[in-house]
Amino acid sequence: MTKNIEPDWRAENIGFIGLGLMGAPMIRNLCATGANIYVWNRSSATAKELAKEKKNITVCKTPTQVAMHCDVTILMVTDAQAVESVVFGECGVAETCLRNRLVIDMGTTSVIKTRKFAEKLKKMDGYWLDAPVSGGTTAAKDGTLTIMAGGTQDTFDRALPTLQILGDRITHVGEVGAGQIAKSANQMIVGLTIGAVAEAFALARHNGVDPAKIREALFGGFAHSRILELHGERMLTEDFNPRAKCSIQRKDIAEAMELAASVNLRLPGLSTNMKLWDLMIENDWAELDHSALLLAIDPQWNKK
Numbered sequence: 502m503t504k505n506i507e508p509d510w511r512a513e514n515i516g517f518i519g520l521g522l523m524g525a526p527m528i529r530n531l532c533a534t535g536a537n538i539y540v541w542n543r544s545s546a547t548a549k550e551l552a553k554e555k556k557n558i559t560v561c562k563t564p565t566q567v568a569m570h571c572d573v574t575i576l577m578v579t580d581a582q583a584v585e586s587v588v589f590g591e592c593g594v595a596e597t598c599l600r601n602r603l604v605i606d607m608g609t610t611s612v613i614k615t616r617k618f619a620e621k622l623k624k625m626d627g628y629w630l631d632a633p634v635s636g637g638t639t640a641a642k643d644g645t646l647t648i649m650a651g652g653t654q655d656t657f658d659r660a661l662p663t664l665q666i667l668g669d670r671i672t673h674v675g676e677v678g679a680g681q682i683a684k685s686a687n688q689m690i691v692g693l694t695i696g697a698v699a700e701a702f703a704l705a706r707h708n709g710v711d712p713a714k715i716r717e718a719l720f721g722g723f724a725h726s727r728i729l730e731l732h733g734e735r736m737l738t739e740d741f742n743p744r745a746k747c748s749i750q751r752k753d754i755a756e757a758m759e760l761a762a763s764v765n766l767r768l769p770g771l772s773t774n775m776k777l778w779d780l781m782i783e784n785d786w787a788e789l790d791h792s793a794l795l796l797a798i799d800p801q802w803n804k805k
Contacts, residue, residue, distance in 0.1 A: 502766055514536060515663060516567040516574030518587050518594075519608070522744065523634070524577040526642040527607075527667055532557050534666055539570045541587075563592035568602060568727065573663055576606045578734050580752055581614040599627035605660055607635050607648075607667075609749075610690065611756050612681040613763060615651075619677040628656045629677060632664060633684035635691075638744045645669045649687070651680030685760055688753035692774050694728040695750075695794050703799035713737050732792040739803055741793040748787035750794075751778035 512537060517528050517732055520542040531538050532555040541561045542548040552558040564587045568574050574594055582607055588594045588627045594604060604622060606615065610631065620631035640646045646668035650657050657673045664671050674683045674692035700722075702712035716733045719725060734753055735741065754775050761768050780797040781787060 514571045514573075516540075516541065516571035516594075517577070518542070518564055518567060518574065518668050519577035519579075519583075520544075520551060520656050521577065521579075522638050523641045525551055526638065527575075527577065528558070529555070529642075530644045530666055531663075537570075538708065539567045539798070540565045556707070563593045563802075564725075565592045565596045568594040568597045568599070573603045573605065573660070575663070576604065576608060578608050579749070580608070581756075583773040584608065584610050584618065585614070589621065590760075595622065595625060595627070599625045601626065601628070603628045603630065603656065603659060605630045605632050605663070607632050607634055607685050609753050609756070610681055612678045612685065612760050615681050615716055616678045619652075628652070631677060631680040632660065633680055634668065635684070635687050636668075640668075648672070648676050649680045649683035651675055651677050651682070682760070684690065685757040687755070689757050689768075689771055692750055692778070692791075692794075693753050693770060694726060695732050695791055696774050696777055698729055698733050698797070699736060699795040699798045702733070702795065703802070706799070706802075707754070735790060735792040736795045741789040743788060743790045745791050746787065747778060747781040747789050747791050747793060749793040751775075753788075754778055 515531055515536050515647050516539045517524065518541050520540060521526065528538055528551060536557065538558045539561050540548050540558055541564050545560065548560045552560050558707050560613065576584055576587060578587060586593065588604065604627060615631050622629050630650055632648050632650040634646040636646045644667055648664050648668040648671045650673050675775060701715065705712045705715045716729060719729060754771065757771060758775060778793055778796045781794060785795055786796060
């Protein structure tokens with residue numbers, strides 16, 4: 502979906518690192534504004550294929566080359582280790598002149614490490630905004646992502662025109678790390694709710710009631726949610742093609758657990774939920790959509 506963006510909102514040169522399930526559609530939306538997009542991906546073949554679609558995409562050989570051309574560089578990579586590598590590693594973003602350069606981390610990254618990265622970049626005269634997203638691949642394609650941002654007000658204001666291309670609901674949550682804390686809260690609720698829907702469906706099926714009818718009956722009531730709608734449908738149709746992988750959901754839950762431990766907070770529900778995601782990894786279901794958590798609760802589901 503192409504959004505109507507006011508001309509004075511358009512950034513001229515935008516860097517983008519990470520062309521996975523979320524990154525590629527986000528880049529397409531940035532391209533639609535007429536901006537010049539400089540990209541780097543671990544797999545250069547993926548980047549080159551995307552560049553064939555759009556004339557205003559330039560494929561760079563290193564993250565350093567991306568940052569050289571852009572005042573704003575967006576990261577959409579897997580985890581904190583990947584963020585550290587592309588920013589501070591060999592041929593990373595930080596190797597170029599970073600004075601007044603802005604890095605926007607839109608992936609889900611450890612809060613503790615995010616704060617360290619931001620402080621390190623600040624000493625290099627750069628700026629950091631953590632702006633993780635929610636909404637999955639559908640919202641990424643439509644440019645309707647929910648974005649939760651952490652950083653100074655000035656940094657947020659500077660990033661906002663770019664973020665408005667990618668999302669509809671954009672909230673400045675607080676200082677650096679606050680966006681990642683909001684995303685941890687989001688992923689906790691998502692993970693726990695997927696588990697709740699899966700357990701409800703398993704309970705219905707084992708008691709001789711069609712889970713599809715249970716889902717239909719719950720619509721409009723207090724149990725109604727986007728998880729029940731979207732992930733519930735995937736469970737019923739056994740459509741576990743990845744929109745958000747179990748491995749990623751497990752990583753996000755682990756980061757929430759790490760954050761809780763750092764403030765001596767016990768989260769019993771999340772601890773139990775974590776065991777289910779561990780089970781998905783142990784059973785080689787890491788690459789399935791996170792709605793496949795149903796299989797950890799009811800292994801016989803797809804054999805019914």
